Amino acid sequence: MLNTLAQAFALISTWEVIVAMLAASVYGLVIGSLPGLSATMATALLVPVTFYLSPIAAIATIVAASSMAIFSGDIPGALLRIPGTPASAAYADEAYAMTRKGEAELALGAGVWFSAVGGIAGTLSLMILAPPLAEIALSFSTFEYFWLAFLGLMCATLVARSSPVKAIASMFIGLLVSCIGIENPGGVPRFTFGVTNLLGGIEPIPALVGVFAVAQVMRAMLTPEPPPIPRRKFGSIMAGQWLLTKKYHWQMTRGNIIGIIIGVLPGAGADMAAWVSYAMSKRFSKEPEKFGTGHVEGLVEAGASNNASIASGWVPSLLFGIPGDTIAAIAIGVLYMKGLNPGPTLFTEKASSMYAIYLMFIIANIIMIPFGIVMIRLASHVLRAPRSTVMPVIMLCCAVGSFAIGNNMFGVVTVATFGIIGYVMEENGYPVAAMVLGIVMGTMIEQSFVTSLIKSDGSVLPFFERPIAAILAAMAIGALIWPVLVWVWRKLRREPAPATASR
Amino acid sequence: MSKMITRRAFAASSAAAAAVAGFGFKPALAQAYPARPVTVIVPWGAGGGTDATARIVAALLEKDLGQPFNVVNRTGGSGVVGHTAIATAPADGYTIGMLTVEISMMHWQGLTELAPKSYTPLALMNEDPPGIQVSSTSPYKTVKELADAIKAAPAGKFKASGTGQGGIWHLALVGWLQAMGLAPNHVAWVPSNGAAPAMQDLAAGGLDLTTCSVPEARAIIEAGKARSLAVMATARNPVFADVPTLKEAMGIDYSTGAWRGIAGPKGMPADIATKLTASLKKVYDSKEFKEFMSNRGFGTVWGDATEFAAFMDKGDAQMGVAMKAAGLSKA
Numbered sequence: 101m102l103n104t105l106a107q108a109f110a111l112i113s114t115w116e117v118i119v120a121m122l123a124a125s126v127y128g129l130v131i132g133s134l135p136g137l138s139a140t141m142a143t144a145l146l147v148p149v150t151f152y153l154s155p156i157a158a159i160a161t162i163v164a165a166s167s168m169a170i171f172s173g174d175i176p177g178a179l180l181r182i183p184g185t186p187a188s189a190a191y192a193d194e195a196y197a198m199t200r201k202g203e204a205e206l207a208l209g210a211g212v213w214f215s216a217v218g219g220i221a222g223t224l225s226l227m228i229l230a231p232p233l234a235e236i237a238l239s240f241s242t243f244e245y246f247w248l249a250f251l252g253l254m255c256a257t258l259v260a261r262s263s264p265v266k267a268i269a270s271m272f273i274g275l276l277v278s279c280i281g282i283e284n285p286g287g288v289p290r291f292t293f294g295v296t297n298l299l300g301g302i303e304p305i306p307a308l309v310g311v312f313a314v315a316q317v318m319r320a321m322l323t324p325e326p327p328p329i330p331r332r333k334f335g336s337i338m339a340g341q342w343l344l345t346k347k348y349h350w351q352m353t354r355g356n357i358i359g360i361i362i363g364v365l366p367g368a369g370a371d372m373a374a375w376v377s378y379a380m381s382k383r384f385s386k387e388p389e390k391f392g393t394g395h396v397e398g399l400v401e402a403g404a405s406n407n408a409s410i411a412s413g414w415v416p417s418l419l420f421g422i423p424g425d426t427i428a429a430i431a432i433g434v435l436y437m438k439g440l441n442p443g444p445t446l447f448t449e450k451a452s453s454m455y456a457i458y459l460m461f462i463i464a465n466i467i468m469i470p471f472g473i474v475m476i477r478l479a480s481h482v483l484r485a486p487r488s489t490v491m492p493v494i495m496l497c498c499a500v501g502s503f504a505i506g507n508n509m510f511g512v513v514t515v516a517t518f519g520i521i522g523y524v525m526e527e528n529g530y531p532v533a534a535m536v537l538g539i540v541m542g543t544m545i546e547q548s549f550v551t552s553l554i555k556s557d558g559s560v561l562p563f564f565e566r567p568i569a570a571i572l573a574a575m576a577i578g579a580l581i582w583p584v585l586v587w588v589w590r591k592l593r594r595e596p597a598p599a600t601a602s603r
Numbered sequence: 604m605s606k607m608i609t610r611r612a613f614a615a616s617s618a619a620a621a622a623v624a625g626f627g628f629k630p631a632l633a634q635a636y637p638a639r640p641v642t643v644i645v646p647w648g649a650g651g652g653t654d655a656t657a658r659i660v661a662a663l664l665e666k667d668l669g670q671p672f673n674v675v676n677r678t679g680g681s682g683v684v685g686h687t688a689i690a691t692a693p694a695d696g697y698t699i700g701m702l703t704v705e706i707s708m709m710h711w712q713g714l715t716e717l718a719p720k721s722y723t724p725l726a727l728m729n730e731d732p733p734g735i736q737v738s739s740t741s742p743y744k745t746v747k748e749l750a751d752a753i754k755a756a757p758a759g760k761f762k763a764s765g766t767g768q769g770g771i772w773h774l775a776l777v778g779w780l781q782a783m784g785l786a787p788n789h790v791a792w793v794p795s796n797g798a799a800p801a802m803q804d805l806a807a808g809g810l811d812l813t814t815c816s817v818p819e820a821r822a823i824i825e826a827g828k829a830r831s832l833a834v835m836a837t838a839r840n841p842v843f844a845d846v847p848t849l850k851e852a853m854g855i856d857y858s859t860g861a862w863r864g865i866a867g868p869k870g871m872p873a874d875i876a877t878k879l880t881a882s883l884k885k886v887y888d889s890k891e892f893k894e895f896m897s898n899r900g901f902g903t904v905w906g907d908a909t910e911f912a913a914f915m916d917k918g919d920a921q922m923g924v925a926m927k928a929a930g931l932s933k934a
Contacts, residue, residue: 147654148674151662238828241809282681282714285794287768289714296687299714300679366803420806421822422799429648433655436899443825507675508688551793555762555809 108455112463117157121460124161125168125467129475132169135182135313135494137501138305139169139370140426147430155438156456162434163457164464166427167219170370170410171468174211174403175479178204182313182494186304187370187406189536190255190378192312197394204480209337210344210399212472214352217345218404219465221356222363222411227458230447233412234419237364242548242555243563247572248365249545252372254579255379256534267534270525274538275545277302283543285550297510304371304540306502306511310518311525311532313498317491318523325487337473348400351381355404363409366422370406370413371540377405411461418442418454636696636875640671643865644692644700646685648678652818652901656729656863657701659895663886664879681705681767683715690721694868696875699725704771704861707919711926712769713933719915722866723876726883727906727914729896730862732836733765733775734817734846736829738805741812746833746852749812750783753790764793764801765815769931771861772798772814774922775835777929779814779849782857787929805829816861817843818900835859842900859921862904864911880908 111117124146131142142165150158173184177192178199198207225233240248256271280291281301292298345352355377362373381401382391391398414431416422421442423429435442440453447454482490502511522532556562564570643661647653654676661672677685682705689700702722710718735746743749753761765772773794777787790812795801798815805813806828813820813829817840823829831846836858839848849855865883867876886892887905896903906914926932 144676148658151658238803238806239808241804241807243809281679282683283679283767283796285768287681287712287770287794296683296715297679299681299683303679366800416803419822420803420826420828422803429651433651437655437659437895439898441898442822444827445825507677508684547794547796551764551795554791554793557759557791 104451104455107452108459111156111452111456112160112459114154114157116154117160117460120153120157121160121164121464122467124164125464125471128165128168129172129471131165132172132184133175133475133479134497134501135176135180135184135309137497137504138185139166139173139187140305140430141501141504142166142169143427143430147434150434150437155440156453156460158434158438159431159440159457160460162427162431163460166431167407167410167461167464168468168471170407171212171215171472172475174215175208175476178207178211179479179482180316180490180494182316183308185370186308186536186540187374189308189312189371189533190374191399191402193533194378194392194395194398197392198396198399199394199483201394203394203396204483205337205476206340206344206396207394207399208476208480209339209341210396211403212469212476213338213341213345214355214400214403215407215472216465216468217352218356218359218407219411219468220462221404222360222408223458223461223465225360225408226411226415226461230415230419233360233364233415236361237366237416237422238420239568240365241566241569242552243566243569244572245365245544246548246552246563247569247576248372249541249548250576251572251579252375252541253537253545254576255375256531256537263529266530270530270532270534271538273525273530274535274540275542276538277307277535278539278542278546285547285554297508301543302514302539303511304536306514307518307539308536309498309502310515310520311522311536313494314515314519315522315526315532317495317498318519319526320487320491337476338469344396344400348397351397351401352404354380355401356408359405359408360412362405363412364415366416369426370409373409374402374406375537378402407465414457418446418457419444636878637668637670639697640673641668641696642692642698643672643674644685644689644698645674645676646678646682646689646701646703646705648676652899653701653703653863655899656896656901659892660701660728660865660883660886663889663892664882667882667885681709681714681770683709683717686717687715689866690717690868692868694723694870694872696867696871696879699865699867699879702864702866702915704863704918707915707922708769708771708774708926711923711932719912719919721869723869723871724908724911724915725865725867725876725879726887726908727862727864727904727911728883728887729864729901730860730904731816731818731902732834732840732858732860733772733814734820734831734835735779735833736802736805736813736815736817736820736824736831737811738808739828739830740808741830743832746847746849749832750853753780754783754785758786758789759791761790761811762793762809763790763812763814764795764804764810765798765813766795766801767797768792768794769926769929770794771859772816774925774929774931775859776814778857778859778925779835779855781925781928782849782855802829817846821900840900840902842897860902862914862918864906864915866911876908 128142131137146161170187173188177183177188178195181196183189183192195207256267282289282299283301358377359373378398381398382388413428417428417432502515525532564573645654645657658674661674665672677688686706692698709715737743763776773792780789798819801813802820802823804810817831833849833852834846835849
């Protein structure tokens with residue numbers, strides 16, 4: 101073991117690997133922080149570069165760029181209320197509220213610190229628990245995925261600040277949007293109106309960019325400049341983080357664990373981890389009324405969760421060649437190309453390469469702290485820049501980013517359309533984040549529900565028969581009827597009092 | 604470094620934009636082809652098998668012809684979007700693309716007007732036959748045992764997956780069932796988002812068999828979670844030499860496959876097409892290509908422009924019959 105570790109160190113301490121890692125880190129930070137350019141795209145654009153690199157350096161670029169991009173998606177979310185990646189969408193409102201309260205450094209500091217901690221926790225899980233975690237992942241059939249997606253959708257009401265009815269309505273709009281296209285279990289084109297581009301459906305990223313970024317720009321054009329945030333020195337970024345770690349250590353640990361588990365499940369990934377953790381944090385918080393007003397607790401948990409899922413997402417990829425998320429899907433392609441074929445033999449025959457990957461994850465998460473601080477300092481100038489210069493730049497980023505996703509104008513049209521939809525929804529108090537959640541989860545919930553029914557010949561029993569499915573079902577149904585029970589209980593207790601009073 | 608990447612991606616994107624908008628500038632006639640970068644459209648996402656194959660081909664074409672060959676992923680609509688982009692690009696040789704087997708299937712489903720005839724075929728590069736995989740906990744050790752159990756079971760009892768409804772591996776199953784004299788829906792098809800989720804569900808105990816290609820099932824098989832019983836091909840795959848063909852195992856002479864080839868829009872200048880086919884032959888024969896393909900367990904098949912056209916025509920007719928039988932055809 102020590103011998104392999106030494107070999108792994110030798111593998112990564114070459115100039116090529118170090119330079120590749122540093123360059124990819126800067127690249128990931130920049131791409132992730134630009135609204136409209138996602139972590140997945142950052143990774144996809146790296147693939148041609150990896151052709152010219154040695155295997156370890158090639159993987160180093162992907163590890164570094166994806167970890168950095170997921171964190172730096174928090175930056176525009178906090179400063180401008182425009183999440184850089186879907187993983188940051190769950191708590192962008194909260195982080196922006198903190199910025200308006202003058203706590204931008206605390207919000208972003210929590211982002212970088214708990215992301216790094218989460219990333220390292222995820223890596224440790226990858227090192228120690230890969231085989232048992234992979235067993236868990238492999239025991240998930242479509243029945244379990246259905247309940248998982250169902251629980252994910254239920255987060256919509258927990259996360260939103262507005263009325264639950266409007267949150268659910270938004271989520272249903274999102275589900276309706278996810279019906280568009282041919283990528284449904286029946287393989288039948290739906291709501292395509294004969295437009296070829298609509299066959300592909302609406303991807304979550306352009307929708308997200310539209311409802312957050314474009315709608316934000318439209319609002320900025322129509323409302324007077326908000327009172328400027330008091331001019332003062334941008335405080336220390338890391339100062340309060342140790343206190344937060346002590347105060348919220350349980351939330352952090354829970355975020356790590358949830359992130360690791362969701363990351364391991366193929367198809368779930370960092371986006372879902374952030375949503376579920378933020379909702380959990382609110383549900384179990386001692387002060388849930390503070391959520392949405394600029395309260396750091398949810399940021400701690402969700403930030404710890406989404407970065408933990410990045411590392412653990414590599415478990416099914418490395419063991420079975422099944423991608424945990426889209427980033428891992430790209431990474432698998434690179435692994436094959438470099439002769440590191442995924443499979444259990446990778447852990448035995450190429451153990452030193454595996455340890456090199458672990459080490460790179462840990463290093464990437466450590467250098468995230470200094471790099472992230474520099475990035476936050478640079479980005480914070482946005483707060484002082486006049487709106488008339490910031491907003492056009494954001495529009496440009498949105499247009500370029502949405503074009504680059506599918507390499508066609510359709511992406512740009514989608515972003516513009518969702519900008520208008522998002523603007524109208526926000527003006528009427530419908531939370532757009534819930535709609536994004538519907539779009540992200542819609543395909544998964546439909547696919548898992550329909551295929552499960554095909555497999556069970558139309559019987560719903562297997563949704564409750566399989567042990568893990570039964571547990572998840574109990575959680576989902578419990579969460580659904582719990583508020584009703586509480587309401588009935590209160591009603592029953594209060595009922596006698598007014599009854600006697602009226603007599 | 605980061606700058607270089609974004610600039611390159613931007614160059615590729617703008618080239619595609621120009622192509623989409625129909626602004627493809629006409630090359631000066633005196634200049635030898637290729638005088639400027641060529642766009643290679645891939646109808647599937649970055650990181651997948653088609654993408655990887657296109658990228659290695661593009662890199663080797665670039666080496667041979669001295670101009671950048673930029674791979675652009677035009678995803679969505681089960682391949683319709685990207686295939687349309689190839690067919691509607693200006694036929695000047697500066698936009699080519701990778702066709703996949705779906706082009707001979709989608710028009711039968713009424714999803715598009717496009718068919719193999721809508722392109723200038725350049726070369727066939729690869730074909731992967733479907734396999735028949737079961738979970739390692741499955742009682743069936745040979746494809747014969749599995750087939751007998753399927754025949755004895757009532758229709759719809761066995762569940763199979765590997766791709767979406769009406770996808771290539773679904774048709775492979777239909778073809779195999781028909782060859783055994785069974786109804787096309789005797790085994791129920793469970794649509795999935797590709798081979799990887801299907802293989803995972805097989806291991807999780809949600810399915811009885813998958814009919815995706817053996818390379819797609821490889822990692823799970825090597826993890827000891829599944830085994831491959833047969834391949835629906837004319838010969839064994841050298842990487843998985845112990846997996847028999849259907850003919851060897853049950854005497855059924857049925858084979859099909861998912862293929863990938865390079866083509867341009869219809870009406871490309873003949874001299875440019877000939878030059879590209881010649882260069883693609885060099886790519887196909889190169890050590891790098893062979894090594895890459897065998898590393899991933901992908902099969903290599905060569906067909907020049909005429910052979911590729913004939914191959915697609917034959918496949919197209921075969922697909923039409925299979926899809927009509929399965930009730931998937933609207934044409």
